[in-house]
Amino acid sequence: MIKKIGVRELRVGMFIHDFSCHWMDHPFARSRLMLTSEDEIRKIIDAGIHEVYIDTSKGLDAAHAPTAEEARRDLEKELVAIAGREPAPVIRVSVADELARAAQIRNQAHQLVRTVMHDARLGKAIELDQVEPVVQNITESILRNPGALTGLLRIKNKDDYTFLHSVSVCTLLVAFCRSSGMDAELTRQAGLGGLLHDTGKALVPDEVLNKPGRLTDEEFEIIRRHPKDGYDILLKTPGVGEIPLDITLHHHERMDGSGYPDKLPADKISTMAQMAAIVDVYDAITADRCYHKGMPAAEALRKIFEWSKFHFNPQQVQSFMRCVGIYPVGTLVLLESGRLGVVTEPHETNLLSPKVNVFFSTKSNTYIKPVQVDLSKPLGMGGGDKIQSYQSAEKWRVDPMKFFVLPA
Known part of the structure; x- marks a missing residue:
């Protein structure tokens, strides 16, 4: 299990799964490693790292630490709140x-x-x-x-x-x-x-x-x-x-x-x-x-x-x-309908409902006729769908940028 802990909770015998920082900000040759000495822990602290993710299946546990999934859910709640606070910039042309x-x-x-x-x-x-x-x-x-x-x-x-x-x-x-x-x-x-x-x-x-x-x-x-x-x-x-x-x-x-x-x-x-x-x-x-x-x-x-x-x-x-945008332009997203699409424009007042060019069905694992969906609109008006999650293009073996602009 992957858990998130503060660096002051680190102990020799824990397995670092992720340093929770940009790769240039940590001093180790690898981003995943077993802690074998107090010197390594001190090196992490001295590098200005404050939190890490550990893999309890490969090393010691931290009993009361939140799991990575719990940390992710809390993060998403905060992002949803942020998304509704201020409007996005006005779009003048498509x-x-x-x-x-x-x-x-x-x-x-x-x-x-x-x-x-x-x-x-x-x-x-x-x-x-x-x-x-x-x-x-x-x-x-x-x-x-x-x-x-x-x-x-x-x-x-x-x-x-x-x-x-x-x-x-x-x-x-x-x-x-x-x-x-x-x-x-x-x-x-x-x-x-x-x-x-x-x-x-x-x-x-x-x-x-x-x-x-x-x-x-x-x-x-x-x-x-x-x-x-x-x-x-x-x-x-x-x-x-x-x-x-x-x-x-x-x-x-x-x-x-x-x-x-x-x-x-x-x-x-x-x-x-x-x-x-x-x-x-x-x-x-x-x-x-x-x-x-x-x-x-x-x-x-x-x-x-x-x-x-x-x-x-x-x-x-x-x-x-x-x-x-919470889902920046160019992001591959999975919709609740099971379709994949690439985000092309943020909505001016709802960052959770951008315009998306959909082009792939995950249910049939095939490309579909590309169409633009405005997620801020209801069904029947070019919308009626919601983003479920962002996705990796490699996972689906697709190139979303090919559908960034739809053919006329």
């Missing part, structure tokens, strides 16, 4: 109408980040006049329909992850700022910071950046230098503002002081850096990498919400969840 423009913007931004990284590696200055128009294009696409570009950015080639991750962080951060009511200039500065936040990775050797396995302690230290390296690069860029510098330097800081490079306490981390930290981890854990499989976006949100007790600002996490 996903279908925005998709072609979004694809061009994605490709333009991807190439720009690749160029910025290449120039930074060669010691060349970053040209802000090349970066700012791309951020403007991303912002305008988000204003028309945030789901089109964010949906496209769910698809990342493993070899292009470093570049597309920066585009995703920019896009999500702009959407986050807009849904939070921030003005145009703050949003623009945040977008610049998002697009440039990982510039310091240009100085990380490729064999470390793309290593297909757990990093050594020495390699971790190289990776952990990238916020300061990126900050130093941006300092040499004429006209760069304080917000991009702050995001670049502090997007790996954590509210409990366990982050890097400065181990800042919560009251020393700016609101924008707190927002960037959430977006950065969300995109990282949903992406496929050479060393780990990305998780579904809905599951990633639940993980971040769980971790927000210690690592992230809980109010900002809830705001981000309202921004992207």
Whole structure:
């Protein structure tokens, strides 16, 4: 049985099933292991980990700890409450109408980040006049329909992850700022910071950046230098503002002081850096990498919400969840009817009832004629169904993004 416990309850002989944190935030070569010494427990505590999941079938039990299922049910109740508090951003055009423009913007931004990284590696200055128009294009696409570009950015080639991750962080951060009511200039500065936040990775050797396995302690230290390296690069860029510098330097800081490079306490981390930290981890854990499989976006949100007790600002996490939806655009969901569909747009007032393109029957295990279902409407008006759960595309061997936009 899988149970959730605080790290102060850990004992030698327990089997760690999950560290309940982003894989870069724990110091072990594996995410599942038997605890064999007090030193290992101390290492977990010192890493800023507060809760873990243990497997009682493989090690010692914690009698009064909640099961993973109990913890999940409690979490879902909290999410349902959050979903109804504030409306989602207004959609101005449909996903279908925005998709072609979004694809061009994605490709333009991807190439720009690749160029910025290449120039930074060669010691060349970053040209802000090349970066700012791309951020403007991303912002305008988000204003028309945030789901089109964010949906496209769910698809990342493993070899292009470093570049597309920066585009995703920019896009999500702009959407986050807009849904939070921030003005145009703050949003623009945040977008610049998002697009440039990982510039310091240009100085990380490729064999470390793309290593297909757990990093050594020495390699971790190289990776952990990238916020300061990126900050130093941006300092040499004429006209760069304080917000991009702050995001670049502090997007790996954590509210409990366990982050890097400065181990800042919560009251020393700016609101924008707190927002960037959430977006950065969300995109990282949903992406496929050479060393780990990305998780579904809905599951990633639940993980971040769980971790927000210690690592992230809980109010900002809830705001981000309202921004992207409890079931983010691109999420594969199972409906009560037994159909599978891909979420294409959030509902403006009910995040539990988005628009979904259904395309597969789990009852017959076959593809069906694709159709859009608006879950906020009753039966007979294009609705009449409910989300039962989010699903793994691998489990059903389907590609939901093929049905992101239905044929005319």
